Structure formats: structure tokens, C-alpha cells
Amino acid sequence: MASLLGRFCRKLVVPGSAHGARMVSTTSSCGSETVKSLNLYSAINQALHIALETDPRSYVFGEDVGFGGVFRCTTGLAERFGKNRVFNTPLCEQGIVGFGIGLAAMGNRAVVEIQFADYIYPAFDQIVNEAAKFRYRSGNQFNCGGLTIRAPYGAVGHGGHYHSQSPEAFFCHVPGIKVVIPRSPREAKGLLLSSIRDPNPVVFFEPKWLYRQAVEEVPEHDYMIPLSEAEVIREGNDITLVGWGAQLTVMEQACLDAEKEGISCELIDLKTLLPWDKETVEASVKKTGRLLISHEAPVTGGFGAEISATILERCFLKLEAPVSRVCGLDTPFPLVFEPFYMPTKNKILDAIKSTVNY
Amino acid sequence: MALSRLSSRSKGISRPLSAAFSRSISTDTTPITIETSLPFTAHLCDPPSRSVESSTQELLSFFRTMALMRRMEIAADSLYKAKLIRGFCHLYDGQEAVAIGMEAAITKKDAIITAYRDHCIFLGRGGSLYEVFAELMGRQDGCSKGKGGSMHFYKKDSSFYGGHGIVGAQVPLGCGIAFAQKYSKEEAVTFAMYGDGAANQGQLFEALNISALWDLPSILVCENNHYGMGTAEWRAAKSPSYYKRGDYVPGLKVDGMDAFAVKQACKFAKEHALKNGPIILEMDTYRYHGHSMSDPGSTYRTRDEISGVRQERDPIERIKKLVLSHDLATEKELKDMEKEIRKEVDDAIAKAKDCPMPEPSELFTNVYVKGFGTESFGADRKEVKAALP
Numbered sequence: 076m077a078s079l080l081g082r083f084c085r086k087l088v089v090p091g092s093a094h095g096a097r098m099v100s101t102t103s104s105c106g107s108e109t110v111k112s113l114n115l116y117s118a119i120n121q122a123l124h125i126a127l128e129t130d131p132r133s134y135v136f137g138e139d140v141g142f143g144g145v146f147r148c149t150t151g152l153a154e155r156f157g158k159n160r161v162f163n164t165p166l167c168e169q170g171i172v173g174f175g176i177g178l179a180a181m182g183n184r185a186v187v188e189i190q191f192a193d194y195i196y197p198a199f200d201q202i203v204n205e206a207a208k209f210r211y212r213s214g215n216q217f218n219c220g221g222l223t224i225r226a227p228y229g230a231v232g233h234g235g236h237y238h239s240q241s242p243e244a245f246f247c248h249v250p251g252i253k254v255v256i257p258r259s260p261r262e263a264k265g266l267l268l269s270s271i272r273d274p275n276p277v278v279f280f281e282p283k284w285l286y287r288q289a290v291e292e293v294p295e296h297d298y299m300i301p302l303s304e305a306e307v308i309r310e311g312n313d314i315t316l317v318g319w320g321a322q323l324t325v326m327e328q329a330c331l332d333a334e335k336e337g338i339s340c341e342l343i344d345l346k347t348l349l350p351w352d353k354e355t356v357e358a359s360v361k362k363t364g365r366l367l368i369s370h371e372a373p374v375t376g377g378f379g380a381e382i383s384a385t386i387l388e389r390c391f392l393k394l395e396a397p398v399s400r401v402c403g404l405d406t407p408f409p410l411v412f413e414p415f416y417m418p419t420k421n422k423i424l425d426a427i428k429s430t431v432n433y
Numbered sequence: 434m435a436l437s438r439l440s441s442r443s444k445g446i447s448r449p450l451s452a453a454f455s456r457s458i459s460t461d462t463t464p465i466t467i468e469t470s471l472p473f474t475a476h477l478c479d480p481p482s483r484s485v486e487s488s489t490q491e492l493l494s495f496f497r498t499m500a501l502m503r504r505m506e507i508a509a510d511s512l513y514k515a516k517l518i519r520g521f522c523h524l525y526d527g528q529e530a531v532a533i534g535m536e537a538a539i540t541k542k543d544a545i546i547t548a549y550r551d552h553c554i555f556l557g558r559g560g561s562l563y564e565v566f567a568e569l570m571g572r573q574d575g576c577s578k579g580k581g582g583s584m585h586f587y588k589k590d591s592s593f594y595g596g597h598g599i600v601g602a603q604v605p606l607g608c609g610i611a612f613a614q615k616y617s618k619e620e621a622v623t624f625a626m627y628g629d630g631a632a633n634q635g636q637l638f639e640a641l642n643i644s645a646l647w648d649l650p651s652i653l654v655c656e657n658n659h660y661g662m663g664t665a666e667w668r669a670a671k672s673p674s675y676y677k678r679g680d681y682v683p684g685l686k687v688d689g690m691d692a693f694a695v696k697q698a699c700k701f702a703k704e705h706a707l708k709n710g711p712i713i714l715e716m717d718t719y720r721y722h723g724h725s726m727s728d729p730g731s732t733y734r735t736r737d738e739i740s741g742v743r744q745e746r747d748p749i750e751r752i753k754k755l756v757l758s759h760d761l762a763t764e765k766e767l768k769d770m771e772k773e774i775r776k777e778v779d780d781a782i783a784k785a786k787d788c789p790m791p792e793p794s795e796l797f798t799n800v801y802v803k804g805f806g807t808e809s810f811g812a813d814r815k816e817v818k819a820a821l822p
Contacts, residue, residue: 139663142732165633165669166600166661194599197636233519235582237598404796410520410582411571412796 110292115285118260118293119148119225122267123186125297127156130184133221133271135161137171137188145190146227146286172198172224176206176276179219184271192228192280193237199245206276207251220274225267227283228256229321229371230417235410241372241403243319246278247349247381253277254348255302256319260291265300266346273302282321289324305352307359311341313431314365317356317382319345322369322418329423338431348378356382357389364395365430369418374402396433399426462488465759469694470751476676478683478712481701485693489761491537495692496752499529500771502553503749504778505562506722509552509569512782513726518569522583524722525553527690530748531656531716532557534695535624539703542619546594546607547626549584550656550720554626558591562781572788579791580799592621601627601634604653608640608711611651622650622706624699630661632675641711645682648710652702653679655715656689662724663733676715683709689718690746719746 113121127133135152141163143150153161164171168189175185189195195202202224210218230239246254255270255277257263263281270277308323309330318326323344330340341359345351360366366386368379383398401418409416465487473480506526512518525532528550535545536557547554552565560576568575569583576586577596585596594610597603607625614621631637632655644651655675659666666673676684683705687698698714705712719742723730730739756762762770 142663163664163668165664166630167633167635169635170633196599197634235520235584235598237584238521406796406800409580409796411579411790412793415793415796 109295111295112290113260113293114287115257115260115263115281115289116146116148116287118264118291119267119281120150120152121293121295122264122271123149123152124155126184126186126268126271127152127160129297130272132182133160133184133186134178135186135188136164136175137225138166138190139163140188144188146283148225148281148286149188168194168197169201172201173205175222175224176201176209176219179221179276180209180217182221184221185223186271187222187224189224189226191238191283192226192242193240195224195226195242198224202246202252202276202278203249207249209251211251218274219276222276223267223271223273223279224277225279225281227286228280229282229284230408230413231284232413234408234413236408239408239413241280241320241370243280243348243370244372244376244378247378249349251276252349253302254280255346256280256282256348257346258282258320258323258344259285259289261293262300262344262346264293265298266302268297269299269302272299277302280320284321285324300346303347303350303352305346305355306344307341307355308344309340309342311339311363313339313363314367314427315341315343315356315359315363316367316369316423316427317343317345317379318369319348320371322371325418325420326369326423328420329427332420332424333427336428338427340427345382351382353385353389356386360386360390361393364393365399365433366390366394367399367401367423367426367430369401369423371403371418373405374400375405377402396430399430401426462490464488465492467492467693467755469688469697470691471688471694473694473698474676474686476674476679476684476686476713477681478685478705480685481697483697485697487693487696489759492752492756492759493761495533495537496749496756496767497770497774498557499533499692499749499752501562501774501777502526502529502532502556504771504774505556505565506552508778508782509566510722510726512566512569517786518583519571520582521549522569522726523550523724524726525550525720527721527742527747528656528658528716528718529553530692530751531654531689531695531718533748534692534697535654535699537692537696538699539624540621541591542621543703544592544594544607544610544614544621544623545626546597546603546610546623548597548600548603548628548631550628551584551586551596555586555588555593555596558588558593560586560588560591560593562778563784566782566785567788570785570788571790572785573791573795574785574788578795580795601631601636603627604631604634604637605640605643607653608644608649608651611644611649611706611711612647615648615650620707622652622703624652624654626654626656628661629655629657629659629666629673629675630664630669632657632678633661633669641679641682641713644711645679650706651711652699652706653682653711653713655713656718657715658718658720660720660724660733663728665733674715676713679711679713682711682713684713684715686715686717689716690742690748690751692748692752 140149141153175187178185228241257266270279379400401423404416467485469483506524513522532553564576571579573579584598587595604625607623611623676686688694702712
């Protein structure tokens with residue numbers, strides 16, 4: 076199913092920066108489509124406004140969301156929908172997520188904000204043991220599908236140990252939840268609406284570096300981007316690059332540089348990490364014969380390992396070189412050493428070249 | 434504020450003020466008794482007396498150290514705005530009385546563990562200005578070798594266990610330290626500090642239960658500055674009487690802007706904890722800055738409120754008035770002291786600016802014990818080898 080829709084949804088992108096490209100919407104766009112230039116937090120804000128507007132039983136809560144949140148993603152929601160639907164919680168992540176699970180179990184849509192992904196760990200038990208297994212262990216009597224947990228993740232230049240982490244790998248190991256990571260404002264709005272309306276609990280990581288930095292033309296209407304469908308955002312023949320979130324911007328720079336050296340790179344945005352679109356990546360690797368995965372999280376045990384293992388199983392005979400992973404280092408996210416830790420454009424470019432010349 | 438009428442004056446001892454002052458801190462240990470500004474409010478225990486034993490030396494050193502702390506935080510503010518300090522910086526100005534009063538009541542064997550607003554606590558534990566600024570700017574001579582930053586100051590030889598970024602996580606740690614102290618029969622206690630925002634974390638109550646069950650010498654200190662980042666206490670807590678939140682654990686509410694009240698409370702708490710187990714201290718204090726340098730601090734509270742507290746409850750002003758009324762120094766001498774402090778801070782900053790950044794190889798040190806665990810090799814350190822013991 077995914078492959079059929081995948082072929083339908085895959086669109087060519089005019090070469091250029093991923094977050095500045097204009098893409099045609101593949102879902103419900105009828106007639107004139109008014110777009111507005113928005114950054115990531117405004118796009119997410121719009122998505123939340125639409126979500127609350129279209130479903131009267133949806134709620135947004137978390138620490139400091141009332142005044143708009145520390146990244147302004149929830150601006151205007153409390154004023155428009157009232158304090159009964161958009162409210163602040165005390166400082167207790169475990170309590171907040173547990174509370175959200177309960178709310179969702181009663182058929183509501185609970186959009187929970189965890190202020191930074193680094194703080195999601197107190198809630199880890201609730202997510203893994205409660206949210207992910209609720210439907211399964213109750214034999215489908217109950218479910219918390221209405222739960223969506225949003226958290227800003229990723230490096231921001233000076234975040235240090237506790238404002239820069241990428242914990243997506245921990246959650247990708249849990250059957251029962253979905254993990255979604257957008258790469259740009261337009262994607263974020265569509266993916267967030269899909270996540271909120273998806274009948275499964277979703278953990279939605281937002282690249283905080285892009286909150287202000289990424290600006291894109293975002294359609295103003297209500298649209299959804301399907302989950303579990305990867306997108307080829309740049310076509311090529313020599314090597315497939317797979318990534319998600321803010322890292323795609325870095326990877327695209329590497330692709331442009333590689334092109335100057337005659338290497339044609341195909342870049343895929345995974346969008347949904349769990350369950351991930353294996354078919355799209357497989358088809359691409361069967362075409363190019365080489366794979367490179369890049370993410371900010373430490374390389375050992377990162378999600379790149381799962382992609383590598385799966386592709387190896389499926390495309391072994393078509394691979395021309397070992398799968399390359401250009402990721403964060405195996406250290407805690409450092410303070411002053413952040414530039415050394417990060418998988419930078421040059422590291423990716425080096426890896427592209429060595430993979431192609433294997 | 435009530436001033437004690439009985440003073441060394443009645444004993445007829447004349448102190449040559451200028452001589453005492455020429456070395457900045459008087460070595461005169463003439464005892465003074467100070468009354469705290471407010472009585473203590475107690476929960477499940479008898480509050481200590483309002484009369485605090487002190488000395489002229491202590492009074493002057495309180496002033497000096499608090500002025501130093503204040504100056505250090507203001508300087509950190511400017512350094513942050515100049516982008517020499519990056520990342521997150523949470524300033525303590527307004528709350529100095531808590532750090533100072535606590536230090537005065539305890540020894541370096543007693544442990545302190547706190548959250549991320551830790552610059553002044555570190556200074557109080559004996560840290561130097563140079564180490565503070567070097568760490569803030571990420572230089573190798575910082576107290577954590579430049580690898581921790583503002584939120585992660587530690588000082589092992591003074592039993593200062595840091596400096597924690599995750600809210601509330603330090604409290605169970607503190608109770609564990611207390612257990613170790615009790616087990617080793619050290620006659621020492623642990624002060625686990627947290628804020629009013631952290632008071633709603635579940636792990637706090639888990640730690641309290643364990644401490645009470647096993648009679649651990651842990652003292653939980655809630656520095657209630659009334660705002661958890663931008664959220665006022667009444668909007669986050671059903672019961673903002675944090676000293677009562679221990680339920681079966683006794684508590685004491687203390688005027689956190691009065692260094693002597695803090696000293697008395699900590700002394701009382703230490704005696705209590707060594708005999709009877711955990712106790713909660715709620716320090717009613719205030720921070721002038723916002724939550725961190727990214728927070729202006731004025732979107733959730735009025736400027737009138739901030740300046741009101743500054744005028745009426747400022748801890749340094751209080752000590753200054755005490756010093757002046759006890760004739761321990763003149764206005765001019767105090768101003769000179771402040772100038773000296775300013776210079777000291779500026780010198781430390783200049784020295785710290787010259788300190789080099791840590792070596793790139795430091796990125797990989799201390800992930801595990803040296804020589805064991807994993808080591809990274811290769812041009813981009815992707816090759817990871819496990820070194821087994």
C-alpha cells in the first residue's frame with residue numbers, strides 16, 4: 076500500500092534548499108491555494124489552531140503553553156479557545172503525559188507539549204508502558220490514539236547537554252507508538268495535523284533550530300501529509316541519502332557540493348521514523364546501490380542502525396559499498412565541542428565520496 | 434527590621450573602625466545578636482528562636498560575600514549579552530541570602546546539591562571567581578574543565594555536588610548522599626535544594642518518603658522565588674506552602690531574604706536532621722532576573738513588583754543597614770569595599786578571558802572511566818572500539 080501511494084505522492088522538487096522549495100500539495104487542495112510565508116513555529120501554530128477548531132474535543136496543554144510557549148508555538152490558542160482547552164500544567168512530565176493518556180482514552184485528542192525533548196525521560200515510562208500498549212493489552216477495548224506528544228528536539232548551536240538531545244531512537248524501539256519528524260514549515264503543518272488525527276499515539280519531534288530559521292510558503296487551508304510515507308526530495312543516481320528533520324538541510328548542502336564533483340545524490344526525507352517507509356528507501360537503494368544515513372543522535376544505537384540493517388537485508392546484492400552512517404559522536408551532547416560532535420556537511424561530503432569511490 | 438538594642442557598645446569596647454576596615458573584613462569577633470525580621474512558621478516541629486548569634490566579623494563578611502555574589506551575577510549578565518557566555522545562564526541575584534546563610538551554619542563536610550542556579554552556591558562553597566568565569570565561558574580552567582557550563586558547577590573537596598539541569602532530578606540524588614553520610618557516621622547532613630517549580634515533581638516525594646522511612650539526614654530546601662520560570666506558584670501548586678508539602682516530614686518557612694534567618698534555620702535543620710531525619714526548609718526569596726538570560730522576567734510579573742522587592746527586602750541592603758547601625762563601617766568604607774569587589778570581579782573576568790578553550794581531545798574524555806568503556810577512532814571518530822577491563 077505504501078509503495079502505491081508512495082509513487083503517487085513522490086514529487087519532484089526544484090533543486091534548492093529543502094525548506095525553501097515549493098512543492099505541490101498531494102492531498103485535498105481544491106481551487107485556489109493561498110499560501111503565506113511562515114516559519115516553523117508559525118506553521119505549527121497554524122496547525123494547532125486548525126486542529127482545535129475542527130475538533131471541539133481536542134486540548135493542548137503542557138508547561139507554559141498558555142502564553143504561547145517558550146517557542147511561541149501555542150500563541151493565541153488560549154485566547155481563542157479558552158483556558159479550559161488550552162492550559163498550563165505544573166512542572167511534571169510524567170504527570171502530564173499520563174494525564175494526556177487518560178484524556179485520550181476517553182476519546183479526546185490530547186496534544187501534549189514537552190518543553191524540550193531532553194525532558195521527556197520522566198515521561199518515558201508512561202509513553203512506553205502505557206500509551207504504546209494500551210490498545211494491545213485491553214484487546215482493543217480502550218486506546219489512547221488521540222494522544223500526540225510534541226517536543227522540540229535537536230541541536231541549536233549552544234544548547235549543551237540538556238537542550239540539544241535527539242531522543243528519537245529510544246521511541247523508535249516501541250511498537251505501538253508512531254514517531255514523526257518534519258523537515259520544514261510546510262511539512263510540519265501537514266504532518267502535525269496528520270499526527271493529531273491519526274488514531275494512534277504519536278510522538279512528534281520538532282527541530283528547534285528551524286523554528287525561526289526555516290521560512291517557507293505554507294498553504295493556509297487544512298491539509299494533511301500522510302504518515303509513514305517517505306519523500307524523495309532530490310533525485311539522483313549515484314548514492315541515496317536518508318535523513319530527517321533539520322539534518323536534511325545539512326545533507327542537501329553536501330549533495331550540492333557533491334554534484335560539483337560529479338556525484339549525483341538522491342535525498343530522501345523519512346518523515347515518519349516509526350513505522351518507516353521501507354519501500355521507498357529500498358527502491359532508491361536498488362537504483363543507486365549506495366546508502367548514507369545521517370542524524371544528530373549518537374551513532375551507536377541510533378535509528379540509522381535500523382535503516383542500515385533493514386536495507387542490507389533487502390538490497391544486499393545491489394549494494395556497491397557498505398552503508399555509511401554520519402552521525403553524532405558517542406559522547407553526551409557537549410557544550411563547547413558542539414561543532415566537533417555534529418555530523419557536519421564536510422563529514423557527510425567525505426562519506427559520500429568514500430562510499431562512491433569504494 | 435528589629436535591631437537588637439543590646440550590643441557590644443554597652444560593654445564599652447571601642448573598636449578602631451578604620452583599622453578594622455583597612456583589611457576589608459574585620460577580624461573582630463565581638464558577638465552580636467540579631468533578630469530575624471519575621472518569625473519562623475513551623476510544621477510539625479517547634480520553630481527556632483528569632484535571636485541569631487552572630488559576630489561583627491560575620492556581619493561584615495556576609496556583606497562582602499553577598500556583594501561579591503551580586504557583582505558576579507551582574508557581570509555574568511553583561512558577559513552573556515556580549516556573547517562570551519553562551520548557552521543557558523540562570524542568575525541568582527536577589528537570592529544571595531540563602532547561599533550565605535546556609536554556608537554560615539554548616540561545614541564543608543555537609544553536602545549541598547542544587548539545580549541550575551548554582552553560581553553563588555559554588556562561590557559560597559569556596560569556589561573562586563576565576564573558576565566561575567572560566568567555566569561560564571567554557572574555558573579549560575573552569576571548575577568542570579569547561580565541559581559543564583553554567584548549569585554544572587561542582588566542587589568535590591567542599592562536598593558541593595552541583596549543578597543539575599533536569600528539574601527535580603537532584604533531590605533523590607541528595608537523599609542518596611545523605612544515606613551515605615549516615616552510613617559512614619560522618620555527622621554531616623545534605624542540603625538538597627530545589628525551586629518552587631520543581632516542588633511538583635514526583636521524584637521529590639519519592640525521595641522524601643525514602644528519607645523519612647530510613648531517617649536520613651537530608652534537608653530539602655525549597656528556594657521559593659514564587660515563579661517556576663514564568664508560572665506563578667499559585668498557578669502551579671494546589672498548596673504553595675511548600676514547607677508543609679512533606680506531610681509527615683516537619684518543615685519550616687523562612688524569610689529567604691534575611692541571611693540571619695536562613696542561618697538560624699539551617700543550623701536548626703542540621704541539628705534536627707542528625708537526630709530525627711528529614712526536614713523541609715522553604716526559603717521565601719526572590720530573583721531579580723528572569724528565569725534565565727533568555728527571559729526578560731517582566732512578562733509574567735510587573736516591574737513594580739520587582740522594584741518593590743528590591744526596595745523593601747533586598748538582602749544586601751538589609752545587611753548594609755545592620756552594618757551601619759552597628760557602627761561597624763561607614764557608608765564610604767562600604768562603597769570602597771564595593772569598588773574593591775568590582776575590581777576583583779573584573780580581574781577574574783580578564784584572567785578567564787585569557788584562558789584557552791579545552792583541548793578537542795577532551796570531547797572524548799570522561800565519557801567512561803579512563804581506559805575502559807568505548808574509545809572512538811578514525812578521522813570522524815566513527816570507529817568505536819570497546820576496551821574491556
